[in-house]
Amino acid sequence: xxxFSRFSSFFFFYFSLVAIxxxxxxxxxxxxxxxxxxxxxxxxxxxxxxxxIPFFFLKKYHLNKLIFHTSLLLALASSILFYFTIHNFxxxxxxxxxxxxxxxxxxxxxxxxxxxxxxxEKYGRARLFGSLGFMLCGLVxxxxxxxxxxxxxxxxxxxxxxxxxxxxxxxxxxxxxxNIKKISEKFRFKxxxxxxxxxxxxxxSFGIFYNFFTIYETSHGISLQTVSYLWAFSIICEMxxxxxxxxxxxxxxxxxxxxxxxxxxxxxxxxxxxxxxxTTVSYISQSLHAFSFALHHTAAISYLYNIYENKxxxxxxxxxxxxxxxxxxxxxxxxxxxxxNIFLYAALIALLSFLLLLFQKSMVPKQNF
Numbered sequence: 001x002x003x004f005s006r007f008s009s010f011f012f013f014y015f016s017l018v019a020i021x022x023x024x025x026x027x028x029x030x031x032x033x034x035x036x037x038x039x040x041x042x043x044x045x046x047x048x049x050x051x052x053i054p055f056f057f058l059k060k061y062h063l064n065k066l067i068f069h070t071s072l073l074l075a076l077a078s079s080i081l082f083y084f085t086i087h088n089f090x091x092x093x094x095x096x097x098x099x100x101x102x103x104x105x106x107x108x109x110x111x112x113x114x115x116x117x118x119x120x121e122k123y124g125r126a127r128l129f130g131s132l133g134f135m136l137c138g139l140v141x142x143x144x145x146x147x148x149x150x151x152x153x154x155x156x157x158x159x160x161x162x163x164x165x166x167x168x169x170x171x172x173x174x175x176x177x178x179n180i181k182k183i184s185e186k187f188r189f190k191x192x193x194x195x196x197x198x199x200x201x202x203x204x205s206f207g208i209f210y211n212f213f214t215i216y217e218t219s220h221g222i223s224l225q226t227v228s229y230l231w232a233f234s235i236i237c238e239m240x241x242x243x244x245x246x247x248x249x250x251x252x253x254x255x256x257x258x259x260x261x262x263x264x265x266x267x268x269x270x271x272x273x274x275x276x277x278x279t280t281v282s283y284i285s286q287s288l289h290a291f292s293f294a295l296h297h298t299a300a301i302s303y304l305y306n307i308y309e310n311k312x313x314x315x316x317x318x319x320x321x322x323x324x325x326x327x328x329x330x331x332x333x334x335x336x337x338x339x340x341n342i343f344l345y346a347a348l349i350a351l352l353s354f355l356l357l358l359f360q361k362s363m364v365p366k367q368n369f
Contacts, residue, residue, distance in 0.1 A: 004118060004126055006168045007126040007169065009165045010165040010169060011110075011127055011130035012132060012133035013158050014107065014162050015130035015131065015133045016137035016154075017155065017162060019135075019137040019141075020141060020151060020154050024142075026043065028148045031148065032087065040335070046099065047100075047324040048328060050325075051325040053104035053105065054313060054316035054320045057316060063105065063312040063316065067105060069166075071102040075099060075159050078095040078098045078102065079095075082152050083149075104316065104320060104324070106162075106166070107319060108316040110169065111315050112305070112312045115311075116311070124242040124245045128238075128239040131235050135232055135236070137154070138232075187310050187314070194356045194359045195300075195357065196321060198354075199326070200325060202322065202353040203322040204326045204329045205346040205349040207326060207328065207333070208342060208345065209346060210327070210330075211330070211335070212342060217230070217282060221277050230282055234287070234289035235289075237287045237290040238289050238293055240290060245298055248299075249298075253362060254303040254362075254364050255303060255364065256362075257295060259357050261295045261296035261299065262296065262353050263354055264292050265291075265296070266350045268285050269344075269347035269350060270343070272285050273343040273344045276343075300322075304318055306363070307363045307364060
């Protein structure tokens with residue numbers, strides 16, 4: 001199995017794991033008697049851990065292969081502890097904290113490795129297998145979730161397969177050497193402060209979408225089945241973009257692509273605000289997920305990869321500040337302000353993200369990629 005296949009397999013099973021955790025575990029907890037507050041608290045732990053973990057690597061620690069392998073063991077321990085703690089809210093907090101720590105280490109490490117050896121063109125094609133894993137797991141488990149233990153079994157199996165392909169990746173001849181050169185540059189947010197705040201704002205707007213899109217659409221007369229098709233359609237569009245995005249990187253600079261993706265996101269949220277009961281417009285809006293997520297993700301992480309010497313730490317903070325703190329803040333904001341104007345608020349937050357990028361100086365010339 002070549003390195004591209006190993007990365008593709010990792011992404012497939014990692015995001016299958018994420019699908020089980022994000023899509024099905026909340027429903028499982030609800031059937032076991034968890035209150036809305038308890039469910040919300042449990043699912044706030046992961047983003048918070050993603051936010052805090054990178055700060056431990058600023059000075060004292062270095063994200064190397066040993067720590068990466070340790071994170072795999074934490075994920076395995078969490079998936080096993082789920083069986084024994086899921087019936088007790090207070091005990092269930094502990095394995096979710098461990099899982100949040102593991103997620104805060106695993107994906108940044110593999111993403112950085114993939115960008116190093118596959119480059120941006122092939123990275124997108126490997127990453128699309130993650131989208132495929134997320135979608136297929138959702139479709140398969142939705143038909144087979146007869147009991148909460150089924151969901152936990154799928155979770156454990158996916159974790160084991162993630163660990164298996166992680167070890168295959170790190171044992172390859174092209175192994176990512178942790179100490180090829182000593183990193184002399186001090187990690188500074190100030191170097192791209194407008195971009196960092198823009199990334200936070202962008203994912204804050206997405207926090208609104210992820211948590212309330214289904215509720216918003218069904219409240220405006222669109223059936224739950226149709227909404228499930230809308231979710232699947234957005235992932236298909238995302239996969240298509242991941243496959244063909246190398247054409248964008250050959251023709252445009254990274255910062256311009258980030259700006260374009262954020263602008264498209266503003267349009268996307270406004271479509272949902274102005275036409276909440278239109279199935280056609282909802283499909284158009286979901287098609288834009290290809291740009292507002294897939295293109296934005298690869299362009300943003302590639303931009304940070306190019307401007308920071310400590311590439312693994314930049315990747316950790318990318319996930320921690322954007323998907324972690326940004327997603328957490330968007331979820332809280334949406335929970336407090338939810339109503340017919342919620343996607344207008346999301347558009348305004350995305351607009352803030354776009355305006356901040358106007359002050360960001362491009363530091364990655366087009367010819368560099």
